[in-house]
Amino acid sequence: MSDTARAERARAERARAETTRAETVFTYGAPALKFGPGASAEIGYDLLQTGARRVLLVTDPGVAATGHPARIGQQMEHRGLEVTTYDGVHVEPTDESMGAAVDFARESGPFDAIVAVGGGSAIDTAKAVNLLVTNPGELMDYINAPVGAASAPVNPLLPLVACPTTTGTGSESTTICVLDVLSLQVKTGISHPRLRPTLAVVDPTLTLTQPEMVTAAAGMDILCHALESYTARWYAGFDAKQPEERVPYCGANPIADMWSERAMSLLAGAFRAAVKDGSDPAAREQMALAATFAGLGFGNAGVHIPHANAYPIAGRVRDYRPPGYPEGEAIVPHGMAVALTAPEAFRFTFDAAPERHLHAARLLDPSCAADGPDALPGVLLDLMRDVGLPSGLAEVGYADSDVDDLVDGSLKQQRLLATAPREVTPDDLAGVFRGSLELW
Structure with a gap:
């Protein structure tokens, strides 16, 4: 210059x-944080403190293949929780893939809490599911302007536990949910403080794969x-x-x-x-x-x-x-x-x-x-x-x-x-x- x-x-x-x-x-906001090797084994205990009994576990096929979600689900069940797993998350989520996850949750629910196990794709999909099983409307109502209507949620969301298996997105800490809108060929997002996970559980051993x-x-x-x-x-x-x-x-x-x-x-x-x-x-x-x-x-x-x-x-x-x-x-x-x-x-x-x-x-x-x-x-x-x-x-x-x-x-x-x-x-x-x- x-x-x-x-x-x-x-x-x-x-x-x-x-x-x-x-x-x-x-302003400054952050989720509660649990960090360290083995932290993911304690999610069932953590959810019981919220009063949850029926839990939706959200993950993707690649992460499911590692066995981490199944182990975490079993550990939650050993604590007396009823766990339903959705493993259809799309890597780099789209409005269609998130819509499918929302439909699954609406049909399988109601749930008391949601657990996301995976990278940013799983955590962001879980945020969208949480938003739309607790609030009226569809994705485009909440997507940031000028792509969407940028509406704010009117109802509280469910407790959301985010357990990342990749080291990168930071979605376990943020208020952001990112997705591709296929018809417009644009990647955009939803942003609101209520999307921030209730608890981030960061277990470094999950990233070894x-x-x-x-x-x-x-x-x-x-x-x-x-x-x-x-x-x-x-x-x-x-x-x-x-x-x-x-x-x-x-x-x-x-x-x-x-x-x-x-x-x-x-x-x-x-x-x-x-x-x-x-x-x-x-x-x-x-x-x-x-x-x-x-x-x-x-x-x-x-x-x-x-x-x-x-x-x-x-x-x-x-x-x-x-x-x-x-x-x-x-x-x-x-x-x-x-x-x-x-x-x-x-x-x-x-x-x-x-x-x-x-x-x-x-x-x-x-x-x-x-x-x-x-x-x-x-x-x-x-x-x-x-x-x-x-x-x-x-x-x-x-x-x-x-x-x-x-x-x-x-x-x-x-x-x-x-x-x-x-x-x-x-x-x-x-x-x-x-x-x-x-x-x-």
């Missing part, structure tokens, strides 16, 4: 500050959660809001910063090791902690450009099939989709908070001596190469001719773009996408 452009931006910010009142309040590419993609999701929340617009940079107007993503703040910084420090020591040797229990435990910490950070501060871009990247995929994911289906995994434009996105946001971008680069790579807008992108590119991610959008099937369509999809994610530390125009997004076609 030129000195003239910087001066103009500063003048615009001063003018804005003179005509609006800045926010003075930030996670394939290498799943570990790499999910790990990049952790990293971008931490980086985006740490570089998000400061909470006091938003206009003041009334209590009923405040949303879960309130901007960077001192408490979210603490979790995000710690997540980055953990990733610096564990990410490469977890991908290289998935059976390393110490690395897996550190990754599970990092995922939890990053979720506690971004679940309040929010994410911005890389996540907004990830939605159309994943939603418009044609024929890319990564190793370690279900065969026969084109997919750009969420964490991979987020990572592919992250280096260019953080190069773009550097001028909004240089000190934060440089501090993040040093947390991720203490040996990093670079300064300027290339420092953090350089650290990210080294890490992406080391864990085996694709070399850019071109490798997953996109070309320059797709950029306008990708920009259009990203612009639909205004909830996320509003959290970016600087204003984002369509031309800015186009530059980020074009710069991400070939990263190395």
Whole structure:
């Protein structure tokens, strides 16, 4: 950015500050947390404390094949709970797959509580089920605007226990449910504080079966959660809001910063090791902690450009099939989709908070001596190469001719773009996408 452009931006910010009142309040929310090897064996006990008797267990076929859901179900039954299992979750859920899960729950219920065992796909599906077995309407009534009506739930939800088997999404900590709307070819979500799980049960031993590419993609999701929340617009940079107007993503703040910084420090020591040797229990435990910490950070501060871009990247995929994911289906995994434009996105946001971008680069790579807008992108590119991610959008099937369509999809994610530390125009997004076609 030129000195003239910087001066103009500063003048615009001063003018804005003179005509609006800045926010003075930030919010923080989190589920109850149980962490450690063997924690998943105690879910039955935990549910009994809520008074639950009939429980719906939600998982996907791949996780079901590991035996973890069956074991957890049996342990709940040994506590006297009646357990019904739904194992039809679709990896990277769609409105159709979530609708099928909701139909199953409505037909099989009523239930007193819901348990999700799996990655973000299972946990997000369980959130949608919980919303729609307790509240009127259908998915599109609650999906974020402008895609859906963004209605708020009118009734309380059931207790939801989220037990992740991947280290990445942080969905066990957040108020967000993500899905593809097939008819629109767009990935979007539902966001409301009542979707946040009641209890997050993080048992690192469940992640030992996670394939290498799943570990790499999910790990990049952790990293971008931490980086985006740490570089998000400061909470006091938003206009003041009334209590009923405040949303879960309130901007960077001192408490979210603490979790995000710690997540980055953990990733610096564990990410490469977890991908290289998935059976390393110490690395897996550190990754599970990092995922939890990053979720506690971004679940309040929010994410911005890389996540907004990830939605159309994943939603418009044609024929890319990564190793370690279900065969026969084109997919750009969420964490991979987020990572592919992250280096260019953080190069773009550097001028909004240089000190934060440089501090993040040093947390991720203490040996990093670079300064300027290339420092953090350089650290990210080294890490992406080391864990085996694709070399850019071109490798997953996109070309320059797709950029306008990708920009259009990203612009639909205004909830996320509003959290970016600087204003984002369509031309800015186009530059980020074009710069991400070939990263190395």
